[in-house]
Amino acid sequence: MTVKNLIFDIGNVLIGFRPVDMLREHGLSDETIQEMSDKILADDLWREFDLENISYQEVVDQYKEKYPELKEEIQWFFSHTELMPTYRPAVWEQIHILKKDGYGIYLLSNYSSELLRSHLRLAGFWKDVDGMVVSYELHSVKPEPVIYNKLLSKYHLNPTECAFFDDMPANVAGAEALGIKGELVIDEIQLLDLLKDYHRKSLLSQAIAFEEAGEKKIPEIERPVFHLPPRTGWMNDPNGFSYYNGQYHMFYQYYPYDVNWGPMHWGHAVSKDLLTWEALPCAIAPDEVYDRDGCFSGSAIDLPDGRQLLMYTAVDRTPKRDGTLVDRQTQALAIGDGVTYEKLPGNPILDDKDLPEGASIADFRDPKMVHWTDGTYRMYSVTNMPGRGGALLQFESKDALDWNYVSTMLVNDYKIGKMWECPDVFTLDGWDVFLASSQDMQAEGLEYDNGNGTFVMLGHCLEDGTFAPEIDHCVDYGLDFYAQQTILTPDGRRVMIAWMQNWDTIFHRTMESKWYGSMSLPREVFIRNNRFCQLPVRELLAYRKDKTEHKDVSVGSAPLSLPGVQGRVLDLELEILPEGDGWETFTLEFAGNGRFKSTLTFDARDNIVEIDRRYSGTRRAAIHQRRTDLDLSENRVSVRLVLDRFSAEAFLNGGEKAMTITLETPLTADQIAFSAKGNARINVTSYQLAK
Numbered sequence: 001m002t003v004k005n006l007i008f009d010i011g012n013v014l015i016g017f018r019p020v021d022m023l024r025e026h027g028l029s030d031e032t033i034q035e036m037s038d039k040i041l042a043d044d045l046w047r048e049f050d051l052e053n054i055s056y057q058e059v060v061d062q063y064k065e066k067y068p069e070l071k072e073e074i075q076w077f078f079s080h081t082e083l084m085p086t087y088r089p090a091v092w093e094q095i096h097i098l099k100k101d102g103y104g105i106y107l108l109s110n111y112s113s114e115l116l117r118s119h120l121r122l123a124g125f126w127k128d129v130d131g132m133v134v135s136y137e138l139h140s141v142k143p144e145p146v147i148y149n150k151l152l153s154k155y156h157l158n159p160t161e162c163a164f165f166d167d168m169p170a171n172v173a174g175a176e177a178l179g180i181k182g183e184l185v186i187d188e189i190q191l192l193d194l195l196k197d198y199h200r201k202s203l204l205s206q207a208i209a210f211e212e213a214g215e216k217k218i219p220e221i222e223r224p225v226f227h228l229p230p231r232t233g234w235m236n237d238p239n240g241f242s243y244y245n246g247q248y249h250m251f252y253q254y255y256p257y258d259v260n261w262g263p264m265h266w267g268h269a270v271s272k273d274l275l276t277w278e279a280l281p282c283a284i285a286p287d288e289v290y291d292r293d294g295c296f297s298g299s300a301i302d303l304p305d306g307r308q309l310l311m312y313t314a315v316d317r318t319p320k321r322d323g324t325l326v327d328r329q330t331q332a333l334a335i336g337d338g339v340t341y342e343k344l345p346g347n348p349i350l351d352d353k354d355l356p357e358g359a360s361i362a363d364f365r366d367p368k369m370v371h372w373t374d375g376t377y378r379m380y381s382v383t384n385m386p387g388r389g390g391a392l393l394q395f396e397s398k399d400a401l402d403w404n405y406v407s408t409m410l411v412n413d414y415k416i417g418k419m420w421e422c423p424d425v426f427t428l429d430g431w432d433v434f435l436a437s438s439q440d441m442q443a444e445g446l447e448y449d450n451g452n453g454t455f456v457m458l459g460h461c462l463e464d465g466t467f468a469p470e471i472d473h474c475v476d477y478g479l480d481f482y483a484q485q486t487i488l489t490p491d492g493r494r495v496m497i498a499w500m501q502n503w504d505t506i507f508h509r510t511m512e513s514k515w516y517g518s519m520s521l522p523r524e525v526f527i528r529n530n531r532f533c534q535l536p537v538r539e540l541l542a543y544r545k546d547k548t549e550h551k552d553v554s555v556g557s558a559p560l561s562l563p564g565v566q567g568r569v570l571d572l573e574l575e576i577l578p579e580g581d582g583w584e585t586f587t588l589e590f591a592g593n594g595r596f597k598s599t600l601t602f603d604a605r606d607n608i609v610e611i612d613r614r615y616s617g618t619r620r621a622a623i624h625q626r627r628t629d630l631d632l633s634e635n636r637v638s639v640r641l642v643l644d645r646f647s648a649e650a651f652l653n654g655g656e657k658a659m660t661i662t663l664e665t666p667l668t669a670d671q672i673a674f675s676a677k678g679n680a681r682i683n684v685t686s687y688q689l690a691k
């Protein structure tokens with residue numbers, strides 16, 4: 001049973017003083033105290049006061065007037081309670097958070113601490129309290145089934161959904177005897193820790209309850225078939241992409257409550273083949289002080305003891321004097337078993353102290369951990385250097401828990417955009433590869449012309465801890481490919497996946513769905529002719545159905561459709577060849593129906609390919625094309641086009657170039673057509689893709 005109601009002993013736990021003990025210390029005998037109790041604080045008298053509306057002093061005065069014989073004691077008692085810093089502000093602040101989390105807040109009080117109700121009112125805390133029961137037994141230092149039962153029945157609470165907090169072992173035991181979860185708290189610090197724990201559990205459980213209900217509202221047909229979308233709400237970057245305990249794990253930047261970016265959680269899914277994903281419960285939520293504004297991107301590795309370790313960027317966003325917000329981005333760890341994760345008490349484990357001089361804590365993120373060759377661990381991260389932009393940092397660790405800065409491997413100096421994000425470093429086909437995404441790029445010819453985009457550098461990691469780049473280019477020449485992550489599969493393939501969206505165009509969407517953002521197809525990457533190349537993972541072949549083949553088909557200016565070659569969940573292989581005098585341009589049109597279409601156009605005059613989704617449903621047509629160069633001098637090109645309802649991914653010449661776009665086109669637009677200016681000949685093999 002999950003705990004939904006929190007019951008506090010007001011006197012001991014929340015106010016932190018014991019009136020009875022105080023009175024005894026003051027020299028009052030138990031009889032006098034009993035007399036005070038009977039006379040002053042009897043239930044009925046207490047009810048005569050309108051505590052919500054009269055001042056503390058008025059309460060005192062009225063008591064004194066009513067019981068002149070106890071005037072002195074009353075004066076003493078009240079002056080002490082008034083002067084004491086009685087309530088515990090930090091605890092109440094935390095209770096306020098718990099209230100917002102949806103917990104019911106109930107108070108138990110012995111007679112005397114009821115006096116302090118006006119304190120609570122004055123302090124503005126009373127509004128968080130759902131109910132209170134007062135015991136008129138003097139000695140509350142004993143189990144009190146009567147009072148617990150009174151509370152349970154008065155507010156119709158199920159004991160198994162309640163937790164009771166007290167510093168009296170006997171009281172806690174008394175609560176437990178009734179099936180209430182007892183929480184023995186010795187001091188305020190411990191109480192705060194416990195309450196934060198309840199808060200943590202609730203943020204995560206709220207997200208999990210929300211996503212379970214939310215995903216049911218999304219019909220299957222409104223989701224992609226092979227691409228991983230969020231269970232509900234918003235997704236951005238892939239996180240913690242890993243192979244753990246026989247399955248691929250994918251975590252992702254996640255805000256379940258809206259289709260827009262919000263305080264980041266980590267969503268979670270697993271797959272055996274990278275294409276059929278099973279949703280798991282949300283893994284982490286922004287529920288600690290150091291990550292209260294978001295659990296940003298990070299990575300996962302397995303530990304020698306079999307557990308899985310996550311490292312993520314914890315964001316704490318605080319207002320500056322001038323009102324602007326400034327991020328504090330630190331790195332934090334969580335350990336889990338593949339489903340449930342616990343953040344480590346030592347978090348954050350990397351902060352300002354660990355940054356090289358000049359680096360900005362406002363931009364310090366996206367740690368990518370890797371197993372190092374000698375059994376230790378490395379981590380790559382990025383920061384922003386004033387006047388120089390993004391920088392790639394390297395950290396090392398012996399146990400993956402305690403990390404040290406090693407070196408600044410490379411500084412951007414504004415060569416590729418401004419700030420870098422989501423770094424990844426690995427070896428591939430004789431090169432050291434540095435992959436990252438960059439913000440605010442300036443175009444160089446047809447490179448880096450897509451605002452925020454992903455780039456690759458091929459080079460070498462040097463002994464001195466720096467990276468020497470030799471070659472760089474874009475990773476994808478479409479519109480939607482950002483924040484990539486890679487893994488090494490058990491059979492040794494380097495597989496890359498990215499967020500199939502773009503920070504530059506997400507604000508122009510028109511499609512109304514209960515989810516937004518998905519992963520790209522996972523891609524096997526390799527280096528050929530000094531270029532970073534990519535093709536869909538071979539696992540996709542297993543989903544091919546209904547093969548249709550057309551060989552040696554002539555294509556001219558009239559758009560040509562071929563029988564069996566249509567659909568929106570499709571794997572199409574196309575070979576374009578010259579015929580007669582050859583072709584000047586060749587166009588492959590997909591997701592079409594007359595009104596809508598998207599195209600890939602090959603222009604042999606300029607050796608350029610253009611992907612164009614102006615007619616895919618967008619209402620901002622001008623920003624929806626992108627071009628790249630491709631050698632078309634021989635009039636030959638091969639294309640692999642994978643459609644999955646709301647996306648199109650084109651791989652040209654065996655992976656030399658990739659172009660990825662998402663589509664808002666109605667699913668009824670499922671025609672495919674070929675046309676050429678000049679004469680072309682094509683071979684087409686197409687498959688429907690299905691599970």
Ligand code: FRU
Pocket residue numbers: 236237253264296297298313365366421422482483
């Ligand atoms: C990249 C990014 C990351 C950050 C995350 C926040 O898309 O900006 O740098 O960790 O998104 O959601």
